[in-house]
Amino acid sequence: MQTLYPEIKPYARHELAVQAPHVLYVDESGTPDGLPVVFIHGGPGAGCDGASRRYFDPNQYRIITFDQRGCGRSTPHASLENNTTWDLVADLELIRQHLGIEKWVLFGGSWGSTLSLAYAQTHPERVHALILRGIFLCRPQEIKWFYQEGASRMFPDYWQDYIAPIPPEERDDLVSAFYKRLSGSDQIAQMHAAKAWSTWEGRTATLRPNTQVVERFSEPQRALSIARVECHYFMNNAFLEPNQLVRDMHKIAHLPGIIVHGRYDVICPLDNAWELHQAWPNSELQIIRDAGHAAAEPGITDALVRAAEQIARRLLNLAPEEA
Structure with a gap:
């Protein structure tokens, strides 16, 4: 199985x-004159970390990572x-x-797949290709599945901890109830x-319990940006038209x-x-x-690294042994 590339440091930073x-x-990391790729993180509100740049061969790619508004x-x-x-979308273009x-390659997972699609559909002429993971189309039924009823039946023990801050009389609309507290x-x-x-x-997020993933999500500063920004977006249907x-x-369709x-992705079901594949x-x-939802799961990591190699070969016209 492929694993992440070794840790590297950015060669340039911008505010x-x-x-x-x-x-x-x-x-920016990797090779300044390499194939440009932008890592579009999830959430919204999660931010990037040192692993975000490690899906790409630094000898082939010019790797752009950034923290979206309000996070990281x-x-x-x-x-x-x-x-x-x-x-x-405007920030990405800027x-x-x-x-x-x-032109660049878009690499996005979960909410990052949502934003990648929104950007590509707005600026198709600026995109070489897309690598997407854990597809989230941000429709009301998907938000209801994970935050109101659906996933709750698979994890009733974890669900009790999730709904604990919300009084029983407010639990018929959990996103609104959380938003009241998160924006208060x-x-x-x-x-x-x-x-x-x-x-x-x-x-x-994972098929098998992973304490590192749980700890990362529950770290107070990250938890605050994830919860506030996600809930804000979900209250507004991610600012998208129905099934947009x-x-x-x-x-x-030409890209x-x-x-x-992951077959067993509970956050964003398969x-x-x-449906996206049928339309593309x-x-x-x-x-x-x-695998479940998380990029850190071995099978997901392997597939993403190989996908980046495949796209590099295709766009740079490399033989397999050169990639």
């Missing part, structure tokens, strides 16, 4: 001021102001222009809700894509990836038989 009050953290090293932290899907990139002025209630929301996601991403696949999805004739769907 890019976008719409006030946001300043984005952006870094971007400021202000956990801010909901001027924070929508279309703001993030980053591309700032770095002097004509009571900081203790806010953090209690944030940790419950984010820990639920971390606990259910599938509806508009004709705009990017090559590789879809990687039918999302299947130029895509390849890889169903990982022993």
Whole structure:
């Protein structure tokens, strides 16, 4: 099985001021004249880390990682102001222009797949190819499945901890109930809700229990940005029209894509990836038989690293032994 490439340090870092009050953290790794790829992280609100750049051969790729509005090293932290899907699409285009990139590969997982599709459908002429993992189409039925009823039946023990901050009389609309607390002025209630929301996601992200994933999701600062920003987006149907991403696949049907999805993904069930693949004739769907949602699962990691190698070979016209 393929594993992540060895750790590398960025060769350039940028603080890019976008719409006030946001300043984005952006870094570049790998080869400055390599094939440009942008890592589009999940959440929304999760941020990047040192592993984000390690899916790509640093001798072949110019690797761009950045923290979206309100999370990671971007400021202000956990801010909901001027924070929508279309703001993030505009940010991606600004980053591309700032770095002097004509076209790039999009690499996104979970919410990162949502944002990758939204960006590609808006700027298809700027995209070489897409590598997407854990497809999330951000439709009301998907949000209801994970945050209201569905996944709850598979993890009733974890579910009890998730709903604990919400009084029984408010549990018929959990996203709204969490939003009231996450956007309120009571900081203790806010953090209690944030940790419950984010820990639920971390606990259910992997097929086999993974304490490192759970700890990463439940770390207080990360939990706050994940919970606040996600809940803000889900209250607004991710600022998308009904079924918009599938509806508009004709705009990017010509672009090559590789879809990687765990068979036992509970956060974003496999039918999302299947439906996207049916609407995208130029895509390849890889169903990982022993994985859930997280990129850190061995089968998912293996498939993503191989996908990046495959795209590099295709776009750089390399023989397999050169990639």
